Amino acid sequence: MTEFSWPTHKFEPVLNPQVLDEALKIFGLDRKTVQAAVIRNPDLENFRGKAFAPEDYTVAFPNRKNISYEDLKNLDVRQYPVLIPSLTQAFPRTYFKDIVDYVRRGGVIVHSFGFPFYCDATRNADGRWIQNSGPDEKMMKALHIKWLAGWRDNVPRSGKIAPAPGRSVPAIRFRGSERYLSAENLKPGDELIPLYIQTNKEFSAPVAGVYKFNSDLKGGMIADVNFWENGVSEEVQGEFLAREYFCFLSSGIQKIFWYKFRAEEYDRSCNGHNFGIVHRDYSPRDAFKAYRNLIRLCPEGSTRPVLTNDGNLFSAEWRQPDGTKVCALWTVNHPVPAKLPFEVRGAFDHLGNPLKPETIRTISEGPVYLIAE
Structure with missing residues (x-):
């Protein structure tokens, strides 16, 4: 890719x-x-x-x-x-x-x-x-x-x-x-x-x-009649990034290269100027934080994520190099009540912020990462 x-x-x-x-x-x-x-x-x-x-x-x-x-x-x-x-x-x-x-x-x-x-x-x-x-x-x-x-x-x-x-x-x-x-x-x-x-x-x-x-x-x-499509917000860009990676990796894609790491941001209305996961001044966007969190929890040597879904709820599951099982959960379009698939010792939102497992009530469009006991 x-x-x-x-x-x-x-x-x-x-x-x-x-x-x-x-x-x-x-x-x-x-x-x-x-x-x-x-x-x-x-x-x-x-x-x-x-x-x-x-x-x-x-x-x-x-x-x-x-x-x-x-x-x-x-x-x-x-x-x-x-x-x-x-x-x-x-x-x-x-x-x-x-x-x-x-x-x-x-x-x-x-x-x-x-x-x-x-x-x-x-x-x-x-x-x-x-x-x-x-x-x-x-x-x-x-x-x-x-x-x-x-x-x-x-x-x-x-x-x-x-x-x-x-x-x-x-x-x-x-x-x-x-x-x-x-x-x-x-x-x-x-x-x-x-x-x-x-x-x-x-x-x-x-x-x-x-x-x-x-x-x-x-x-x-x-x-x-112009079909002027807006892009997404920076918040949504961050939600989408890991989800895209899980789709690509679970489909057998071996390598993924960025299109634009840095967003030029010269023209607010140009889609090509507003790709990228860092701003023009290299300050991080939410997508950068999501990318950093993804490679921390699914580092090199991890097994290939297995993607499944139950209706609106999607799950990607893999094992880290030391054998630790990790799962990411998210939905498309609307949240659902959370049902954790295993005993959890640690959890993070898609940006890498720690979560207490007992406080996870719903799963929504930003992936939630669960680390097994």
Whole structure:
């Protein structure tokens, strides 16, 4: 393996307060005073665990209220002219008709982070929401919107992004996009007003813009289709490091080399600048402490870790060169009650801090190391 750790970069959402001010002005709305309804779904927002969770851009609206999917049907457009239905590309299609009706009554949808309503969302057997299936063209037509993608349409997958002419929005530092907004499904009276345009040779199209409807739909949509994935926090980077090593080693990997030991940290939004387990000044990140703890408890000469799992609970077990048995326990996404697998004489958290075995009540995403009697 030639890479470990996770990047800790952080994108500034394209739909920042200044851009939202410009977009909402098109509808005669003031971001600072407008009431915004927001649907939060932790299952979907954390669908990939703590890796690459979407940025919470709803904080740009001082007056916001969380609502449920069921509230959509009777949502008062006069009281809540703005709706943020999802922080991800997933939305339950069961409620999509209510979205269309809201826009028909004059409501304005705000969406950032990829294509709006790209994935369906359903509940699994344990009641948790999961995202599934791909785009539904009928949904796009019902909402008069359309997107283009480099992997399926004959459009460039990169280019130069700049503010649209006449729009008071700041220049942004953003890698080229392979996603665009299209006017193809507009009806007479509707318009697509670009906020940012990407250009590649002869091709030019908006990557963020405003759909303003004046047909059977009377509201609109403010959309940024860039798939700007954040990295993880430094805390989560530390939790992930040992887990990655256990997966690699238990799979038979013989050697693991770092991709970047030191994080350059010149550009906060660049993932490549924010790998590394020490900071730019070589001060330790949590990932460094986790790495130091791992090689202390699983030193050279130890047996290869054996990885097993019982549902959400994962275990890696090995013996140190002197025969001492060690086990690391962790979970994915949510904690579980602790059940220690053997008599324990010593325990440490993933950063190397000592724990009293009798105080270990739950196992969570940061591995807990147990040393057998």
